[in-house]
Amino acid sequence: MTRSLSVALLQETDRGSREANLDAIEAGLREAAAEGAELVLLQELHNGPYFCQSEDTDTFDLAESIPGPGTKRIGALAAELKLVVVASLFERRAAGLYHNTAVVFDRSADIAGTYRKMHIPDDPGFYEKFYFTPGDLGFEPIQTSVGKLGVLVCWDQWYPEAARLMALAGAELLLYPTAIGWDPADGDDEKARQRDAWVTVQRGHAVANGLPLLACNRTGFESDPSGQGRGIQFWGTSFVAGPQGEFLAQAGTEERELLMTRIDMARSENVRRIWPFLRDRRIDAYGDLLKRFRD
Numbered sequence: 385m386t387r388s389l390s391v392a393l394l395q396e397t398d399r400g401s402r403e404a405n406l407d408a409i410e411a412g413l414r415e416a417a418a419e420g421a422e423l424v425l426l427q428e429l430h431n432g433p434y435f436c437q438s439e440d441t442d443t444f445d446l447a448e449s450i451p452g453p454g455t456k457r458i459g460a461l462a463a464e465l466k467l468v469v470v471a472s473l474f475e476r477r478a479a480g481l482y483h484n485t486a487v488v489f490d491r492s493a494d495i496a497g498t499y500r501k502m503h504i505p506d507d508p509g510f511y512e513k514f515y516f517t518p519g520d521l522g523f524e525p526i527q528t529s530v531g532k533l534g535v536l537v538c539w540d541q542w543y544p545e546a547a548r549l550m551a552l553a554g555a556e557l558l559l560y561p562t563a564i565g566w567d568p569a570d571g572d573d574e575k576a577r578q579r580d581a582w583v584t585v586q587r588g589h590a591v592a593n594g595l596p597l598l599a600c601n602r603t604g605f606e607s608d609p610s611g612q613g614r615g616i617q618f619w620g621t622s623f624v625a626g627p628q629g630e631f632l633a634q635a636g637t638e639e640r641e642l643l644m645t646r647i648d649m650a651r652s653e654n655v656r657r658i659w660p661f662l663r664d665r666r667i668d669a670y671g672d673l674l675k676r677f678r679d
Contacts, residue, residue: 387650389530392416392424393643395622395635397604398433405431406457412642413458417465419644423530427602427622428472428538428563429484434602434618435474438610439514447476451495455487462489468496468528470535472561474515475500484516486535486561490528497526501537502546509567509613512539523549531556531649534595538562541582541599545673547589551662556649558589562601565618579619579637587629594627594656596647603638627655 394412399405462469475485484501500519525532534555540546541560566575590597603620623634633645
């Protein structure tokens with residue numbers, strides 16, 4: 385296997401309206417296609433602001449069905465531009481039942497597969513349990529023309545179990561649409577620790593599984609619509625790592641950016657031959673992983 389894959393990450397900021405955000409995504413997809421991208425990863429909940437800073441039942445009006453208007457526009461672009469696109473939407477599954485859902489298009493308007501975010505946070509400024517039901521589709525890679533994509537979402541990126549299960553199911557790439565940032569009240573040292581931890585844990589997933597990894601975060605400041613919180617400064621830093629955790633590309637913290645690079649898809653095979661972590665796993669001794677905690 386000697387295939388080289390051209391990938392793009394669209395690091396964006398909220399443009400103020402759904403249509404403006406979709407217009408920016410369209411422009412980014414067109415630019416990526418013109419530059420030769422085959423696979424494009426978008427950030428988490430890219431059609432609007434990160435609305436989970438406060439709890440408001442009216443916000444559920446932002447959710448949409450899948451398939452629906454959002455998937456129709458992005459799917460049409462995937463078909464026109466012959467791109468594999470990983471999108472991220474607020475899914476309305478039924479009245480009172482909503483998910484944070486990644487949607488994959490494979491050079492077609494048809495949906496190749498979906499993934500519903502499994503790990504749902506509930507922290508100041510990130511009140512996601514109010515909005516999202518935990519995913520029920522499991523950790524199943526999505527087959528596309530560029531390979532099997534292990535798509536996970538944001539808070540999932542802190543859990544080695546999620547990355548491992550995707551790898552065990554045959555994922556060839558790990559992808560994380562993300563919305564994470566700083567509390568403006570945090571000091572510079574704490575901000576640096578948080579961002580470094582976020583990068584480090586994901587590079588660890590790449591290393592532990594011998595897989596390339598793509599993480600696309602939003603950037604810019606977003607205020608708390610309720611006025612009660614201090615808002616979030618999203619830290620960007622979208623990046624692509626190779627199967628030894630090496631940086632292949634990394635975006636800045638404050639600017640919109642189309643981050644592009646090429647991935648040597650043969651490296652995973654070669655790295656796994658010298659670091660055979662899957663071979664040496666002691667699956668006979670891991671039963672306690674199914675416990676919440678060992679008392």
